[in-house]
Amino acid sequence: MTAPAARPTVKCLVWDLDDTLWDGVVLEGDVPPPFPPAATTLKTLDSRGILHAAVSRGDHDTATAHLDATGLGEWFCAARIGWGDKSAAVRHVAETLNIGLDTVAFIDNDPAERAEVAAALPMVRCYPADLAGQLPELPEFRPAHVTAEAAGRRLLYRTEWRRRQAEEESDGDRRAFLASLGLVMEIAPATESDLARASELTVRTHQLNSTGLVYGEEDLRRLIAAPDHQVRLARLSDRFGDYGVVGLSVTELTPTESVLRLMLMSCRVASRGAGELMLSHIVRQARAEGRRPVTHFVPTAVNRTMLVTLRFAGYAPVTRDTGDGAPMVLEVPADHPVREPGSHVRLLVRPAPGGRSDR
Structure with a gap:
């Protein structure tokens, strides 16, 4: 078990388009081809679970049509194309994807645009366009774990975009929107096949994270086998598709207490009440076993919401x-x-391999 890295790896690379992703300017009537190194970087980072978004100047429909025509549109999870400050657009992308600005990177051929973003958002890492082909070699673009789920992360976020559109169409009736999703959460003990994803969660999740502890695969393998510990994973799905593994808890058991050493939940599902639902299950199970529910919390600059979630759970x-x-x-x-x-939401609880309870 080690302390978390001082600065997280990049979760999303935000691209300028004209003269950065492709060689030319779409609005000037060109049909600019993608720069080959940039196209390669798109695919390489996507395979590592790093998302892509577009923030560029120009007409939105024209630019996105050219993205699709070049075959690059499928790699992008969000786009803000217009004439305002790029820093505001980058911030909007981070909010749309529900990720911290310190996990966002920005690439642009124009030094003035990079300076504007860097001044307004100093936590965002900025790179010149001529480094596009070299980004995959930089340590901040090399996550410690690349799981099968990481390689499909883009599809999860594109699905989330569809959910957000459906929510906007619900006319602000949040309760009706949540009821329409058909949410199902499954909570189950972690197994050997879950180790890579579980470890990845401890590295990538910062906002809804109770203590910031980072567990490697060997740490988790030992805890899974230990009779005085419980390691649980939460999965979530709805009518749009599967969110994948979204939550992790590590609990130490004593004769009288169930001590939650780490609780984290993906920010993607924070608005679904997933964190409180998992915590309520942990409290319920602790009481059923005759133990007092206890948790540790280490405040950071970004995890205030986790403390609020713990308080709501009692x-x-x-x-x-x-x-x-x-x-x-x-x-x-x-x-x-x-x-x-x-x-x-419907909760499925699988208490042990080979068995499942449904409530």
Whole structure:
């Protein structure tokens, strides 16, 4: 078990288009071909689970039509093409994909555009266009784990875009929209085949993360086999498709307590109530086993939402943040009622390999 990296690897590379992704300017009547090194980088980073988005100046319909005509459109999860500040567009992309700006990179041939983004969003890493072919070799574009799910991450985010469009069409009735999704969450013990994805989650997830602990595959293999630990994974699906593995918990068991050492949930599903649902299951199981539900929480610059989620699930502070890196301790009081799953989601619990309970 090691401390998290000082700066996370890139989750999304945001591309300028004209004279960066392709050789020319679409609005000037050209039909510019893609730069071969840029096209290769698109495919290479996609295979590593790194997303692509477009932020460029020009007419949106014209630019996206050319993306599709060149065969590059399928690689992009989001696009903001217009005439405003690129920093605002980059911020919008991060919000659309629900990822932190410190995991976003930006590439543009124009040094003035890079300077504008860097000044407004200093946490975003900026690169000149002539480095496009070299980006896959840089350490920030080489995630520690490349799983089968990582290689298909683009499809998950493109599906999420469809969900967002459906939500916009729901006229703001959030409860009706959630009910229409047909959400199903499955919580199950992690197995040997889950180790790479589980470890990847501890590296990639920062906002909905209780302690920031990073577990390697060997760490997780040991904990899965240990009788005094429980490692659970959460998967989510709906009528649009599969979100994949979205949550992880690592719990240490003592004779009297169930101590949640790490709880994390993908930001992609934060608005679905997935974090609170998983926590409620953990509390319910702890009480069924005669143990007091306890959790640790280490505050960071980006995980305030995780503390709010813990509080909604019934965890109340026992100790406070002392500022010395020691975790806060929270517990669920014995008289606190456990929240049941909402009517918008069906919970499947698989308590052990080969068995499943349905509620």
